[in-house]
Amino acid sequence: MTSSMPTTKDSTDLLALYTDPDTCPTDQLEAVPLAEESAFVAWQQEIPRSYLSLSTEELDFRIRRSRLRLGDRLVILGHHYQRDEVFKYADYTGDSFKLAQHAAAQKDTEFVLFCGVHFMAESADILTSSDVAVLLPNMAAGCSMADMARPADVFSAWAEINNVLGNQHGTIPITYMNSAASLKAFVGENNGIVCTSSNASQTFEYAFDRGEKVFFFPDQHLGRNTAFDMGISLDEMVLWKRGKPFGGLTRDDLEHAKVILWEGHCSTHQRFSTEQIAEARSKYENVNIIVHPECSWDVVQAADSNGSTEKIITTVNEAPSGSVWGIGTEINLVRRLADANPDKDVFCLDPVVCPCSTMYRIHPAYIAWVLESLEQGKIINQVIVDQKTRDWSMLALERMLQLN
Numbered sequence: 001m002t003s004s005m006p007t008t009k010d011s012t013d014l015l016a017l018y019t020d021p022d023t024c025p026t027d028q029l030e031a032v033p034l035a036e037e038s039a040f041v042a043w044q045q046e047i048p049r050s051y052l053s054l055s056t057e058e059l060d061f062r063i064r065r066s067r068l069r070l071g072d073r074l075v076i077l078g079h080h081y082q083r084d085e086v087f088k089y090a091d092y093t094g095d096s097f098k099l100a101q102h103a104a105a106q107k108d109t110e111f112v113l114f115c116g117v118h119f120m121a122e123s124a125d126i127l128t129s130s131d132v133a134v135l136l137p138n139m140a141a142g143c144s145m146a147d148m149a150r151p152a153d154v155f156s157a158w159a160e161i162n163n164v165l166g167n168q169h170g171t172i173p174i175t176y177m178n179s180a181a182s183l184k185a186f187v188g189e190n191n192g193i194v195c196t197s198s199n200a201s202q203t204f205e206y207a208f209d210r211g212e213k214v215f216f217f218p219d220q221h222l223g224r225n226t227a228f229d230m231g232i233s234l235d236e237m238v239l240w241k242r243g244k245p246f247g248g249l250t251r252d253d254l255e256h257a258k259v260i261l262w263e264g265h266c267s268t269h270q271r272f273s274t275e276q277i278a279e280a281r282s283k284y285e286n287v288n289i290i291v292h293p294e295c296s297w298d299v300v301q302a303a304d305s306n307g308s309t310e311k312i313i314t315t316v317n318e319a320p321s322g323s324v325w326g327i328g329t330e331i332n333l334v335r336r337l338a339d340a341n342p343d344k345d346v347f348c349l350d351p352v353v354c355p356c357s358t359m360y361r362i363h364p365a366y367i368a369w370v371l372e373s374l375e376q377g378k379i380i381n382q383v384i385v386d387q388k389t390r391d392w393s394m395l396a397l398e399r400m401l402q403l404n
């Protein structure tokens, strides 16, 4: 690889690579200077050129120096799916739910640097006071699942559903944390609630205490797996297909459904398959399979257990020495879990090790850029949710936080 900027042809080739399910342009997980990272071409490029060629060591020195200079004015939050070179700077780590709790607890700081993706930084901005600025190192770190639920599409689906069902059935909207702030506000305004993979079943109970039906977005798999675990059969669930008139459903479908699922998914967790589980079982007689509930229903059914990122971590950490774990979730997390449990055999079910490509957009160069700008009195990459959206979202998030 060279240190020159990628060309337009590189860009086309790399974007094609991203759509190929059998390869992964981020298989090389060790951080290199930003300009050498193969997927950089598709990311935010406003970063000053001087940061592009800095080595990992130089960046590490400059980030640590900035942190010392900023002191208590700065708190860094890091999601479990971040690469090691970013994760190591976090004051607090967690999945999206735990990080939301950490964000809400930040009262005495000026800046929260959120090493996660955009929807998480929005939630942090909603949960912190207006004196705290929430910054995302790279504004292009989005979430492919969140992008599958465009607010305008969800609003029009909701209008069509209510048009058919009226108020008699009391449909309650639930949005997964992995969604735009405007969707969180929408559920807040419509008696709904936000959920994470840690508390999805509690939010379904919350909804069924208040209505007969649930409209769940954006992750169809989390919605289906949660409802199924609660005893709702697959034929009581319908899928609202994006871009189809009336979601591809009929009035009859809607009237008979208990759960209306949005057609969204996580590109990282959708890679796991029942074939991979069968392969792991054929290789290791006593393997325990645990997967994230963003995996498809058949994968969750073929696994021994499923749970949020935090549940996977706790389960493996507390497992007996010598046990074998095949895991269906993001590779950076699985690698750290394997390192932390050398007395157990811990491996990722997916042989093509592909991290969450949007989390991967947080490179140490962006952290150095944002922190050094703060030192110079310049706030960059601040995530700001407008007041009205903030108020309604807060209501939906508080309903969720009160469940735990």
Ligand code: SF4
Binding pocket: 081, 117, 142, 143, 144, 145, 146, 178, 266, 267, 268, 269, 330, 356, 357, 358, 359
């Ligand atoms: S792992 Fe999936 S749901 Fe999570 S941020 Fe990445 S794309 Fe989004």
